[in-house]
Amino acid sequence: MERRELDSRLLIMVTLALVAFGLVMVYSATSAAAAIGGNDPSYYLKRQGIYAAAGIVLMILAQRWDYRRLRALSPLLVLISLGSLIAVLAIGPPINGARRWVSLGPAAFQPSELAKLTLAIWAASYYAKRRPPRTLRELWRPAGALASVFAGLLVLEPDLGTTIALAIMLVGVLVVCGTPVRVLATAITIAASAGIAMIWVRPYSRARFFAFLHPARDAAGTGYQILQAEIGMGSGHIFGVGLGRGVQKIFYLPEAHTDMMLANIGEELGLIGVAAVIGAYALFAYVGLDIAVRCRDPFGKRLAAGLTVLVCGQAAVNILAVMGAAPLTGIPLPFLSYGGSSLVVLLAGVGILLNIAQRGSAAAASVPDRGRGDGRTRAARTRSRRRPDEPRRPRDVRRVAGSRRSASGS
Numbered sequence: 320m321e322r323r324e325l326d327s328r329l330l331i332m333v334t335l336a337l338v339a340f341g342l343v344m345v346y347s348a349t350s351a352a353a354a355i356g357g358n359d360p361s362y363y364l365k366r367q368g369i370y371a372a373a374g375i376v377l378m379i380l381a382q383r384w385d386y387r388r389l390r391a392l393s394p395l396l397v398l399i400s401l402g403s404l405i406a407v408l409a410i411g412p413p414i415n416g417a418r419r420w421v422s423l424g425p426a427a428f429q430p431s432e433l434a435k436l437t438l439a440i441w442a443a444s445y446y447a448k449r450r451p452p453r454t455l456r457e458l459w460r461p462a463g464a465l466a467s468v469f470a471g472l473l474v475l476e477p478d479l480g481t482t483i484a485l486a487i488m489l490v491g492v493l494v495v496c497g498t499p500v501r502v503l504a505t506a507i508t509i510a511a512s513a514g515i516a517m518i519w520v521r522p523y524s525r526a527r528f529f530a531f532l533h534p535a536r537d538a539a540g541t542g543y544q545i546l547q548a549e550i551g552m553g554s555g556h557i558f559g560v561g562l563g564r565g566v567q568k569i570f571y572l573p574e575a576h577t578d579m580m581l582a583n584i585g586e587e588l589g590l591i592g593v594a595a596v597i598g599a600y601a602l603f604a605y606v607g608l609d610i611a612v613r614c615r616d617p618f619g620k621r622l623a624a625g626l627t628v629l630v631c632g633q634a635a636v637n638i639l640a641v642m643g644a645a646p647l648t649g650i651p652l653p654f655l656s657y658g659g660s661s662l663v664v665l666l667a668g669v670g671i672l673l674n675i676a677q678r679g680s681a682a683a684a685s686v687p688d689r690g691r692g693d694g695r696t697r698a699a700r701t702r703s704r705r706r707p708d709e710p711r712r713p714r715d716v717r718r719v720a721g722s723r724r725s726a727s728g729s
Contacts, residue, residue: 322613327676329606331718333599334378337654338371338662340596341580348576348583355569363576363657368511370659374666381670385678389671390618393437393444397465400437403430405471411476419476429660431481434469436664438485441465443567443621444494451496458498458506462489472708474517479528480649484633485511492621493629522705528646531630544579546574548641559589576657578649579643596655597638604631609670614679623675626668659692 352361359365389396402493403421403551407430408705412420442462452458466489473482486507518524527541534542534549550614551567565586568575577584584592607627614620630653637652639645651658653665 323610323676323679326606326610326613327673329602330610330669330673330676331601333606334654334666337599337603337662338375339665341662342367342371342657343562344580344655345576347565347587347659348565349582350442350563355479366659367657370662371666373512373659374663377663377667378670380437380671381667382673382677384674386619386622386671386674387616387678389440389622390444390447393441396437397441400430400434401468401472404434404469406430407677408472408475414597417477417478423524429658430480431473431476432660432664434473435481435484435488436465436606436626436668438469439488439492439629439668440622442489443618445626446492446496447616447618448619451493451498452502453499455505456503458493458675459504462493478634478649478653479518482514483579484629484650487632487636488625488629492625494545495621497623531640531643532645534643544573544647545643548582549643550581551579552642553583555586555589557590557591559585559587559592562587575676577651578637578647578656579641580656581638584655585641596652598635600653603627605617607631610672610676610679614675616675616679619675619679622671623679626672630665642691 342364346361346364353362358499407418407421411421414420419431420429420689437684445462452462466485469485470482473479473684474486518528526537529544530537530541534545536542538546547567551565551572554567555565565583568583570578572582581593581596584596589593604627607623607630611623611627613618614623633650633653635649636645636648637656640647640650651661654662665682
């Protein structure tokens with residue numbers, strides 16, 4: 320079995336396993352509360368199942384559609400994403416004090432999820448034909464400026480979690496491009512300082528963001544969700560209390576089926592269940608980065624890295640937040656948390672990854688030299704070294720002439 324076939328099978332296996340496990344845990348986290356409230360216990364399961372089916376269909380289509388066509392579509396995708404983010408601020412209904420969804424009949428779409436995929440495609444396309452930024456000025460124009468526009472619109476919703484996910488994904492693409500660590504570290508420091516300053520000027524946001532440092536100081540307020548998550552995680556011990564037998568999800572732990580899904584897993588399946596989830600994301604990261612390393616197409620290499628970092632970066636932030644080691648930012652657990660837009664977009668991204676694994680090693684002759692910023696191929700580089708007055712000669716004659724020059728030089 321070839322390595323690319325092994326990568327593809329592992330990626331499909333771990334993705335479908337996470338989606339199937341997510342459906343089970345969504346039902347476990349929502350059925351009891353729904354039944355107590357007199358509603359259909361399988362309401363959320365049915366909706367998530369529909370989204371999962373739609374996402375799998377998109378994954379199959381994306382796997383069979385040449386990912387290189389996305390380069391030409393990246394500007395259009397950016398315009399669509401920006402327009403949808405502006406539209407959600409204008410016409411999106413306020414839910415829990417935020418405008419993040421656009422109603423599409425019986426379904427609701429979250430434009431910020433599309434923005435993640437769009438920025439990954441655009442950044443991979445832009446830096447596939449240009450040298451990596453060596454200074455902050457080069458980083459700012461245009462990648463930093465465009466990311467700032469996306470971030471500004473997301474902050475207005477407000478949606479801090481997606482803003483952080485965009486930043487993590489963009490950093491992943493820039494690392495693969497070869498951006499110096501000094502430039503990246505400076506840019507991350509500036510972006511983090513600006514974000515903390517925006518949070519600090521709002522007392523409620525400041526208290527909620529830094530609640531993870533001392534959640535017990537406001538156990539009934541900003542620290543309530545963190546403490547309930549810790550109670551759920553701790554009460555599961557090693558093997559958990561049993562699937563479906565958790566009690567934190569019944570009106571104790573807020574958002575048990577979305578942001579706090581890992582706490583529900585920890586309570587019902589214990590340390591074993593949490594370790595299995597972390598292991599699944601670790602396998603996803605290994606396979607995705609292996610696809611990026613083996614891809615010989617610059618666009619595919621950067622896009623594969625960006626998509627992998629997007630999934631695993633969100634998972635890492637969510638896991639740290641649930642465990643009380645990072646602030647709560649509203650980032651869901653990929654493939655496991657309830658949410659149609661996130662599931663559909665991430666499954667489409669997996670389809671693109673699968674396509675890169677299959678096609679990324681093709682057309683090696685058109686791949687630019689590594690580390691070059693002019694985007695020229697090896698053949699073009701060889702032609703450029705030939706003197707203008709030197710006539711073209713057959714390849715075998717050039718090889719003989721070269722060997723003679725080497726022999727005379729020695």
